[in-house]
Amino acid sequence: MxxxxxxxxxxxxxxxxxxxxxxxxxxxxxxxxxxxxxxxxxxxxxxxxxxxxxxxxxxxxxxxxAIIPEKKNRIADSMATFLQANFLTPEVVARRMRAFNLARAAGDFLIAPGSGENSRIRTGAGALLADILESLDPDRLGNQVKAGLKSQLDRIEVSPLLGQALQAAIADKRHLPLIESLIRWTGVALEQNEELVRSMVRQRANALVRWTGLDERLANSVVDGLYKMLAEILINPQHPLRLKLEEGLEKFAHDLSHDPAMQAKVERMKREITDNPAVGKWWEGVWERMRLAMIDVARNPNGALPDHLGGSLAELGHALRDDERLQSQINRFARRTAVGLTTRHGGKIVQLVSETVRRWNGxxxxxxxxxxxxxxxxxxxxxxxxxxxxxxxxxxxxxxxx
Structure with a gap:
């Protein structure tokens, strides 16, 4: 040509x-x-x-x-700013998370057959235990147990436990499927917003680029480059962005265990969930089923408990599936966690993009x-x-x- x-x-x-x-x-x-x-x-x-x-x-x-070589650093900063402003902002992450009903998905899983865990209670004083349980007022006992459980949960710091669990998962490489899912989700988000990306690139192109008609080709190149980068991150375990994401996840696990501000946020979310009336109502039902199950097992040591435990889990599943208020609280917790990760570590990801382009020669x-x-x-x-x-x-x- x-x-x-x-x-x-x-x-x-x-x-x-x-x-x-x-x-x-x-x-x-x-x-x-x-x-x-x-x-x-x-x-x-x-x-x-x-x-x-x-x-x-x-x-x-x-x-x-020689506009492009001379403005290389500005192009790098513009690409980083574009990524952060259109993909790694709390607003974008929150909007995408709103489309995913985590609580309902968990409820559907618990309702599914086979979700109960096998367990058997054996006791040598079955008759005595059954008599004690039957002599107690179910409603009053249920309220007392519920209040005691809430009190115990209030005293337990959930954040360090979550941090330790996350650190153990990272140590065992069980976090990798989560990272791969996040990368695939980013690819889906990019695919659904391709026209927005192209429009933003065209709007940010200088007058000379628009005059020569290169803005459309440049927008396509940016989109293709982003797809290529996501594919490389997905298939290359040692990709710098993937390593940076894992570093951010490790930092999040560390903050859960050691950062007072993060721990305060988790505790506040925990209290919102435990204060929800739907949770209390669910626990009352669970306790009554447990009480009846324990009586049944105590009366009949050869009886099986899995059906009762499975029923309790199914009850929780129905609550998660049908209670919109409980769904809202759980989904809000998940959304805040994702937004928090973006807020804390999104800048590091785009900084890596900017530094990589800056290292290229003109x-x-x-x-x-x-x-x-x-x-x-x-x-x-x-x-x-x-x-x-x-x-x-x-x-x-x-x-x-x-």
Whole structure:
């Protein structure tokens, strides 16, 4: 395409020289001269514009040329800012999390057959235990047990337990499926917002890029680059962004165990859940089922408890599935956790992107963008040559008529 564009320019020069030579004998060639002369101007102007984006034309230190190599650092910062502003913001993460009902999914899982755990209670004093349990007032005992359980939960610091569990999961590599799911979710979010990404890139392109028609190609290149980066993160366990994400997860686990501010947030969310009337109502039902199950087992040591425990779990599943208020609290907790991770560690991810682009030399980034845009750069030169010629011919015709 470069040869074609340059050849067209040379053809216009040849036509111009030939027409000038035969003009005295053929006055009508003035129209061809006007066309070829203006075509050369248009072709040279667009060659200069295209070349000025990536390098200095003819190596001359002309101001405002070699735009991409000279503005490499600003491009890196703009890409990082774009990622952070459109993908790693609390608003975007919260909006995506609202579409996922975690509590309902957990409820459906608990309701599913086979979700109960096998367990058997054996006791040598079954009759005595059964008599004691039957003699107690179920409602009063249920309220006392519920209050005692809430009191115990209030005294237990959940955050360190979660932090230790997360640290153990990381040590055993059980966090990797979560990271891969997050990467795939990011890919789905990008796919659903491709037009927004392209629109943002086009809006942020400078006037010269929009004038030359490169903004659409640049937007496509950015989208393709993001898809490629996500694919590389997914398949390469040692990818820098993936390592940075794992580092953020380790930092989150550490904060759960040692950061007072994070622990305070978790405790506040825990109190919101335990104060929910639906949770109390569910626990009363669970306790009554447990009491009846214990009586049954005590009366019949050979009886099985799994059905009762499975029923209790199914009751919890129904509560999670049907109680919109309980769903809202649990989903809000999950959403706040995701937003907190984004707020704390999103900046580190985009910083890595910015630093990576900054480390590229000017020639590397120019070659990558020029290669991504490809043939269209030379079509700009070809179109400039032809359009310039038509404009010159039109001006010559109007000059002859007027």
């Amino acid at each position: 470069r040869i074609m564009a340059t050849g067209l320019l040379l053809l216009m020069a040849a036509i111009f020289l030939t027409a000038r030579h035969f003009l005295p004998a053929y006055p009508g060639l003035s129209y061809l001269i006007a066309f070829s002369e203006a075509a050369m101007v248009g072709g040279l102007a667009d060659w200069f514009a295209v070349t000025a984006l990536f390098r200095r034309p003819l190596g001359l230190p002309i101001p405002h040329t 020639r590397t980034i120019s070659d990558r963008i020029e290669g991504a845009v490809g043939r269209d750069l030379q079509f700009i030169r070809i179109n400039g040559t032809l359009v310039g010629g038509l404009v010159g011919l039109t001006i010559h015709i109007l000059d002859q008529l007027l």
